[in-house]
Each structure stands twice: as structure tokens, then as C-alpha cells.
Amino acid sequence: MSVRIRGVYATALTALLENVVQASPPIRERFDADFPVAPAAATVETTGDRQGVCVAGDRDRVAAVTDRLRGVGRDTLTWVADLPRGAVYAGEITGTLGGGAVVDVGDGEGYLPYSKTARHVEEGDRLRVQVEEPSPPWADGRPVLDTTVRVHGPLVGLVRGGTATATGPELADLVGTDPPEGWAPDWGRASDDASLDALDAALDTAGERARALDEALADGPPPAEDAPHRYDDGDSSRWVWFGRESRFALDGHRRAVVETMAGHHRVKAAT
Structure with missing residues (x-):
């Protein structure tokens, strides 16, 4: 099963993992290889603070990658995400901040930027939300x-009501x-380089997921009647944090591909 990798750990993890797809141009150049532009069963993306990665997607592939x-090292730590990517909830607003609202979804709290909702919201309001960016x-x-369900x-996503x-x-x-019906495609950058079969497979997989979401939302209660409530579990999502020993080990994997100074990933994580 395939995996897509992005971020400062991409070179090391491409050397470490199998069935990598949709590799970025620098990765293709470093490995001097043509990676398939095919649907990914899981994605591995570096966190914003560069301390680790988020692995999300198909449950079996996410478990295998994790x-x-x-x-990699004794100080590699992993967690299952409390609020997985793509999970859909009925939530209740418990507070408002300068740029958004705090929403209790039962499994935890999320942050809803005002730009992510078309309506005015205030404390006590109940509404349907989806996890866009796990933390x-x-x-x-x-x-x-x-508030938009995706x-x-x-390669391609779908937007409900788009x-x-x-x-x-x-x-x-x-x-x-x-x-x-009721969903619009949102084509990713890599779709320009994908084959017709890959695009068809990606859209078919996204369509199955969209139909499952439609069914879950149709069967669930309205937010006003039952919040907090989880409509859909979203993608399997796990966090991986790399400690000092692990980052040195990742340096070794990267060094097998391209010249790499000692402490490369420690420096990257600190900047």
C-alpha cells in the first residue's frame, strides 16, 4: 500500500519506507528515480514545529508506517490522534477568541476560525464541524x-456542497x-502528472468516502439536538515524535542518499 511523504524528514523517510508515491521534484532528483503518481493509502507530513510527523489515511497502512x-530509535514516541483528520462532529461553542471560537466536540476541543464559517457564532451555539488540521x-x-465537509x-478531494x-x-x-451528487472535485497539484487510471481510481476512492459521509450525516441527529456528537471517525491519524537518538538515525538514512551533516535533523527541528 502506498504512502506520500512531505516535509523536512522526506528524504530519510523515503529511504526508509516502501511504496512511496507522488514524490516531490527534489526527492525524485535525489533518488534519481521515477516515483509513481498514484493514489496514496497514507500521507506522512512533517508537523509545523518540525518535531515529528502526522501519519494519516488508511488504518492498516497508517499502522504499518507508524x-x-x-x-527508528528508542526515543521515537507515537500517539493516536484524539481528533483525527477529517472526523466530523456536532459541537458546542464554549468560548470565543479574537480570531475564532473554541468548540467542544466531545473527544476534545477544537478551534474554529471565523473565516471557516459563514454564520455569526457565539458561546452556546451548536454546529457541525470537521477536523481540518489535527494538532x-x-x-x-x-x-x-x-464547517465545510471535505x-x-x-490527488483529488471532494467538497460537500462545493x-x-x-x-x-x-x-x-x-x-x-x-x-x-452534491460533491465537487478539488484537484491537487500532483493530479497534473497522474495517469487517467490513477485519476479515476483516486476519484472513485474519494467518492466512496463521500457517500459514507452522506450516510453518516443523514443517520445522525442535528447538532441542535445532540451535541457533542461524532458523526464520522475520519482518517486513521497518528503522531510520531522523534527524539535526539531518532534524529541521528534519520541522518543516517538521509546520508545513504545525499551528503548529510551530523545533526541535520536536529538543526532542522530547531529552526
């Missing part, structure tokens, strides 16, 4: 929420699969 990363357990910030995907745009890969009009 187990592999856990073996690592070692950070102080809350996960970022959005299916996330590096409007189709003219932007997209040249092959988009030839894709045989149509998005479910």
Missing part, C-alpha cells in the same frame, strides 16, 4: 475545525468516474 517509524499532543494549539486527498471549477488536470474531462 510501526516502521517507531523502530500534535506535544503542542499547545487546538485542532483547526471547518474528503481529503492529495461548486466544480474549471481548474484541474488536462485529463479531468476524460475521467470515467463522476463525483457523488
Whole structure:
């Protein structure tokens, strides 16, 4: 099963993991290899503070990748995300801040920027939200929420209630699969380099996820009647934090591909 990797650990983790897809241009150049532009079963993305990565996607692939990363060093620590990427909740606003609102979703608190909702919100309001950006357990910030429901995907995502745009890969009009009714495609950058079969497979997978979300939302109670409430579990999401020993081990994996100074990943994590 495939994995897409981004961030400061990308070179080391590309050397460490198997079935890497949608590699960035620098990675393709360093490895002197053509990586498939195919749907990814899981994504590995460096956290904003560069202390570790978030692994999200298919449950089995996420578990396998996390187990592999856990073996990098004795001080590699892992957590299951309390609020996974893409999870959908009925939440209640418990406080308002300068740029957004704090929302209790039952499994924890999230932060809803005012720019992520079309309505005026205040304390006590109940509304449906989705986890847009999970927050690592070692950070102080809350996960970022959005009132727009999406299916996330590096090649193509889907937006519930969205409007189709003219932007997209040249092959988009030839894709045989149509998005479910009420959903609009949101094509990713990598889609320009993907084959027709890859685009079709990605849209088909996203469509299955969208239909599952439609069913979960239709079967669940309105937010006003039952909040907090979880409609959908979202993607399997786990956090991986790399300690000192682990970062030196990752230096070794990177050094096998490209010249790397000692402490490279420690320096990157500190900047």
C-alpha cells in the first residue's frame, strides 16, 4: 500500500519506507528515480514545529508506517490522534477568541476560525464541524475545525456542497468516474502528472468516502439536538515524535542518499 511523504524528514523517510508515491521534484532528483503518481493509502507530513510527523489515511497502512517509524530509535514516541483528520462532529461553542471560537466536540476541543464559517457564532451555539488540521499532543494549539465537509486527498478531494471549477488536470474531462451528487472535485497539484487510471481510481476512492459521509450525516441527529456528537471517525491519524537518538538515525538514512551533516535533523527541528 502506498504512502506520500512531505516535509523536512522526506528524504530519510523515503529511504526508509516502501511504496512511496507522488514524490516531490527534489526527492525524485535525489533518488534519481521515477516515483509513481498514484493514489496514496497514507500521507506522512512533517508537523509545523518540525518535531515529528502526522501519519494519516488508511488504518492498516497508517499502522504499518507508524510501526516502521517507531523502530527508528528508542526515543521515537507515537500517539493516536484524539481528533483525527477529517472526523466530523456536532459541537458546542464554549468560548470565543479574537480570531475564532473554541468548540467542544466531545473527544476534545477544537478551534474554529471565523473565516471557516459563514454564520455569526457565539458561546452556546451548536454546529457541525470537521477536523481540518489535527494538532500534535506535544503542542499547545487546538485542532483547526471547518464547517465545510471535505474528503481529503492529495490527488483529488471532494467538497460537500462545493461548486466544480474549471481548474484541474488536462485529463479531468476524460475521467470515467463522476463525483457523488452534491460533491465537487478539488484537484491537487500532483493530479497534473497522474495517469487517467490513477485519476479515476483516486476519484472513485474519494467518492466512496463521500457517500459514507452522506450516510453518516443523514443517520445522525442535528447538532441542535445532540451535541457533542461524532458523526464520522475520519482518517486513521497518528503522531510520531522523534527524539535526539531518532534524529541521528534519520541522518543516517538521509546520508545513504545525499551528503548529510551530523545533526541535520536536529538543526532542522530547531529552526
